[in-house]
Amino acid sequence: MRGTQRQYLGRRSSQPKVDIANNIILYVEDVSVSFDGFRALNHLNLYIEVGELRCIIGPNGAGKTTMMDVITGKTRPDSGSAWFGQTIDLLTLSEPEIAQAGIGRKFQKPTVFPNHTVFENLELAMAGTRSPWRLLVARLDGEQLDRIAEVLRTIGLADRRDAIAGSLSHGQKQWLEIGMLLMQDPQLLLVDEPVAGMTPQETERTAELLVSLAGTRSVVVVEHDMDFVRSIARTVTVLHEGSVLAEGSIDDVQANPRVVEVYLGE
Amino acid sequence: MTQSKSLLGTLWTERGSRAFYAVLLLAAVLVPVLNLGVAESSALHVPTYTVALLGKYLCYALLAIAVDLVWGYCGILSLGHTAFFALGGYAMGMYLMRQIGTRGVYGDPLLPDFMVFLNWKELPWFWHGMDTFWFAMLMVLLVPGLLAYAFGWFAFRSRVTGVYLSIITQALTYALLLAFFRNEMGFGGNNGLTDFKDLLGFDLQKPGVRVALFLASALALGLAYAACRAVIASRLGRVIEAVRDAESRTRFIGYRVENVKLWVWVFSALLAAVAGALYVPQVGIINPSEFAPIGAIEIVVWVAVGGRGTLYGAALGALLVNYAKTWFTGALPEVWLFALGGLFVGVTLFLPQGIVGLIAQLQARLRRPAPPKEASA
Numbered sequence: 001m002r003g004t005q006r007q008y009l010g011r012r013s014s015q016p017k018v019d020i021a022n023n024i025i026l027y028v029e030d031v032s033v034s035f036d037g038f039r040a041l042n043h044l045n046l047y048i049e050v051g052e053l054r055c056i057i058g059p060n061g062a063g064k065t066t067m068m069d070v071i072t073g074k075t076r077p078d079s080g081s082a083w084f085g086q087t088i089d090l091l092t093l094s095e096p097e098i099a100q101a102g103i104g105r106k107f108q109k110p111t112v113f114p115n116h117t118v119f120e121n122l123e124l125a126m127a128g129t130r131s132p133w134r135l136l137v138a139r140l141d142g143e144q145l146d147r148i149a150e151v152l153r154t155i156g157l158a159d160r161r162d163a164i165a166g167s168l169s170h171g172q173k174q175w176l177e178i179g180m181l182l183m184q185d186p187q188l189l190l191v192d193e194p195v196a197g198m199t200p201q202e203t204e205r206t207a208e209l210l211v212s213l214a215g216t217r218s219v220v221v222v223e224h225d226m227d228f229v230r231s232i233a234r235t236v237t238v239l240h241e242g243s244v245l246a247e248g249s250i251d252d253v254q255a256n257p258r259v260v261e262v263y264l265g266e
Numbered sequence: 267m268t269q270s271k272s273l274l275g276t277l278w279t280e281r282g283s284r285a286f287y288a289v290l291l292l293a294a295v296l297v298p299v300l301n302l303g304v305a306e307s308s309a310l311h312v313p314t315y316t317v318a319l320l321g322k323y324l325c326y327a328l329l330a331i332a333v334d335l336v337w338g339y340c341g342i343l344s345l346g347h348t349a350f351f352a353l354g355g356y357a358m359g360m361y362l363m364r365q366i367g368t369r370g371v372y373g374d375p376l377l378p379d380f381m382v383f384l385n386w387k388e389l390p391w392f393w394h395g396m397d398t399f400w401f402a403m404l405m406v407l408l409v410p411g412l413l414a415y416a417f418g419w420f421a422f423r424s425r426v427t428g429v430y431l432s433i434i435t436q437a438l439t440y441a442l443l444l445a446f447f448r449n450e451m452g453f454g455g456n457n458g459l460t461d462f463k464d465l466l467g468f469d470l471q472k473p474g475v476r477v478a479l480f481l482a483s484a485l486a487l488g489l490a491y492a493a494c495r496a497v498i499a500s501r502l503g504r505v506i507e508a509v510r511d512a513e514s515r516t517r518f519i520g521y522r523v524e525n526v527k528l529w530v531w532v533f534s535a536l537l538a539a540v541a542g543a544l545y546v547p548q549v550g551i552i553n554p555s556e557f558a559p560i561g562a563i564e565i566v567v568w569v570a571v572g573g574r575g576t577l578y579g580a581a582l583g584a585l586l587v588n589y590a591k592t593w594f595t596g597a598l599p600e601v602w603l604f605a606l607g608g609l610f611v612g613v614t615l616f617l618p619q620g621i622v623g624l625i626a627q628l629q630a631r632l633r634r635p636a637p638p639k640e641a642s643a
């Protein structure tokens with residue numbers, strides 16, 4: 001799959017450059033994961049193109065979250081491979097190394113830092129130094145403060161800047177986590193159920209935001225809300241029992257008899 | 267506001283920090299004056315043994331702050347800080363031993379008494395250079411620092427956390443206890459190092475020297491407190507607290523949690539080592555019992571009683587619990603361990619924020635005399 005011609009996509013010299021020849025940013029090939037004999041992922045294959053916005057759907061327990069766990073280093077697969085661009089073997093990297101390479105993740109259950117303020121959560125996530133010694137003396141410069149202010153506006157939490165994150169509503173925590181993802185400035189965003197617990201207006205804003213991010217970055221969204229998926233998706237991948245059941249446009253997928261069977265059979 | 271505040275600003279606006287420095291300053295002025303400046307016959311006179319006792323409490327307060335930094339702010343419950351404290355103390359003890367010279371019982375110019383007694387002919391290699399003050403002080407930091415680094419490197423990389431980590435920290439200090447008991451180790455075995463005469467040429471028995479050691483302890487405590495506050499107020503401090511609250515989440519935004527933990531761990535071990543080095547000349551002895559696992563647990567009780575995660579609470583707890591210990595071991599020695607255990611259980615059940623938390627609650631209640639019902643939710 002991986003060619004020899006190289007193109008680089010990367011903003012910061014400190015970050016390893018992602019080699020995106022063939023226009024593919026993420027390769028997941030033949031990945032299997034078992035938990036005590038139960039196959040959560042079963043020879044899964046997935047390719048994400050540069051700048052793509054991909055939706056992943058599938059019934060509960062299909063393995064969507066497990067797939068993100070493999071990509072972000074939380075779970076090591078029993079077999080298969082996962083590459084970020086042509087050159088970065090994700091299976092050899094730790095979670096922080098993967099994050100620093102440019103893969104950001106929003107978790108299914110919103111996990112912000114509950115005792116830090118909204119501002120501090122964004123500051124923690126901000127791309128930049130991760131070395132203890134440098135963090136000890138680091139001060140936010142004007143550009144970084146502007147960036148945080150901009151993200152605060154984008155996620156609609158500018159007036160809650162100094163609120164303790166633990167005191168936010170569920171929907172606001174979802175937004176804060178999306179904001180943290182933006183602060184990390186990743187090239188690949190993995191977004192697990194972003195609109196759960198959001199009002200229709202919030203859902204609409206999330207859709208707009210994700211659509212605007214795609215193009216310059218690649219976005220993978222897991223979501224159950226079919227209206228939401230319909231509103232943003234170009235390509236939809238259906239997972240079932242740990243492997244890909246169907247892939248294509250939302251209309252093709254919804255017309256697919258095997259997909260209908262899986263969803264009705266629940 | 268989140269970051270523009272200077273360290274001095276932080277220290278000044280925080281009531282607990284202000285109270286901490288006020289008490290420390292008051293003690294640093296009053297104790298020397300009442301000891302050196304007031305006649306012994308006067309009721310206001312502070313006897314020299316009390317000066318040494320208070321100096322010892324200050325060292326304990328410094329040790330408590332070190333433990334609070336890793337436990338209260340980074341979530342690492344260390345039950346092994348006695349290891350760093352005692353190693354710092356031993357390094358200081360070795361320097362003091364070498365200052366005795368020919369004034370020992372056996373009058374050997376080179377070998378400390380216990381080595382003559384064991385019939386040793388030569389000074390072991392690790393005792394060389396310890397007669398030089400700056401070198402010994404370097405060892406006070408270097409030996410515990412390297413041990414903490416090596417221990418932390420392995421423990422944090424292999425992601426040992428929670429109770430398991432606490433248990434291996436206990437094992438660390440227990441192993442050192444057993445090792446230092448052995449005469450062959452070359453640290454005086456069971457009896458440890460004692461009979462110190464002078465430090466930098468000053469007679470340790472002189473009240474003025476006692477007062478100077480007391481002041482040095484107060485200064486060390488004041489500086490360590492400011493240093494810890496500076497760490498906590500920095501961006502690194504926010505990462506440290508993030509590790510405490512959601513370790514794995516911190517990894518997914520790109521922080522190497524093991525490096526963050528290692529940094530605070532070694533810093534904290536160095537503070538404990540300094541406390542140990544100041545402690546030894548004031549109590550006049552260092553022996554293996556300072557490594558005792560129970561001692562490490564006591565430190566945690568001080569921090570819990572005072573109020574974890576505040577620093578000043580840890581210092582207050584160290585002071586109060588040790589005052590109680592001094593009183594109990596004089597009046598009812600057999601009751602002390604039960605009292606300590608009871609205190610820990612009581613604080614855990616009824617005062618999860620410790621004494622400073624209780625004070626804050628009472629103050630809040632006083633400011634708003636009739637609390638509205640919904641505020642309790």
Ligand SMILES: Nc1ncnc2c1ncn2[C@@H]1O[C@H](COP(=O)(O)OP(=O)(O)OP(=O)(O)O)[C@@H](O)[C@H]1O
Nearest residue numbers: 035039040058059060061062063064065066067108
């Ligand atoms: N750590 C684990 N240990 C054991 N089983 C697990 C573990 N993680 C996931 N599983 C199982 O693997 C299967 C796939 O889980 P996963 O969370 O990936 O599903 P999902 O597609 O994200 O589902 P949902 O839509 O409910 O979020 C489930 O049956 C789940 O119970």
Ligand SMILES: [Mg+2]
Nearest residue numbers: 064065066108
């Ligand atoms: Mg899931």
